[in-house]
């Protein structure tokens with residue numbers, strides 16, 4: 001039987017250590033490094049190293065493969081003072097990892113040296129209660145809920161699609177929800193636009209929406225823009241958001257949303273409805289997926305496409321499509337599942353049928369193709385208005 005001191009000395013003799021300053025230099029240079037924090041949960045409350053994977057010591061061996069994919073991955077392990085990380089480093093070496101270091105002096109020495117510390121927000125008691133059904137799911141959990149609370153999602157249109165999307169995104173705890181709509185509530189909207197109510201007819205839609213959403217979740221930040229987006233304001237409004245939900249009802253806006261999202265590198269969760277049919281897809285710049293112009297390079301000529309006002313729409317239909325858009329937002333924000341990138345989900349209410357079509361990026365696309373011709377935003381005349389709403 002060996003004493004702990006002897007055991008530690010033996011462990012330390014067979015692992016390598018690295019100083020906090022060396023780790024800091026590495027972080028600064030951006031050199032590849034898998035940083036692993038093996039402290040307990042409550043120790044992390046006062047902060048941790050930037051980019052650290054908070055794996056803890058208990059299940060380290062089981063979890064390490066999720067962050068270190070190859071045997072020679074450069075791993076740096078740290079704890080509070082350098083003892084547990086030495087043991088952890090030895091354990092990882094025993095698993096076959098060849099480039100493991102333990103950070104000498106641990107987080108204590110790191111913090112004392114004034115090196116950068118990141119802190120993790122945690123959920124408040126009322127958030128823990130509110131989002132408990134999310135916290136039960138490992139795919140979301142506290143970390144995922146914090147991601148949702150950090151997400152900034154902008155809804156274009158507080159109408160048919162924007163209504164169900166906004167209601168569910170507010171309920172799910174998307175921390176910042178923006179709403180753009182320049183219209184006022186009309187009696188004919190109430191057939192499908194569930195954000196609004198009879199006593200708010202005539203009120204600006206964003207104001208009516210705010211009333212409804214506040215009642216669902218007073219814990220999130222809701223920003224309203226009582227305006228129609230155009231080439232003059234779109235970039236300024238979009239820049240503060242990560243995900244744009246396109247629920248607009250006209251072509252000029254749809255093309256503008258597509259182009260601005262592409263130019264700013266924002267994910268565009270697109271939905272549209274027409275009579276008994278709807279479709280949803282996700283345009284994500286930087287992936288193999290297409291943009292809207294890959295599918296339809298230019299808007300249809302004036303008068304070719306009827307609007308909801310002209311063609312009608314089944315009142316319940318936007319519920320399905322708007323909620324599908326909300327689900328895609330949550331998946332993108334959490335980085336889980338398989339979003340509708342490069343896929344178009346179509347829905348036929350009369351047949352009660354969903355179809356999932358592959359859609360491809362067009363190398364000749366005027367916007368995202370190899371020789372783009374569209375380099376600035378275009379305000380198409382409001383000649384056409386169509387489908388969504």
Ligand SMILES: [Zn+2]
Nearest residue numbers: 291294365368
């Ligand atoms: Zn394109």
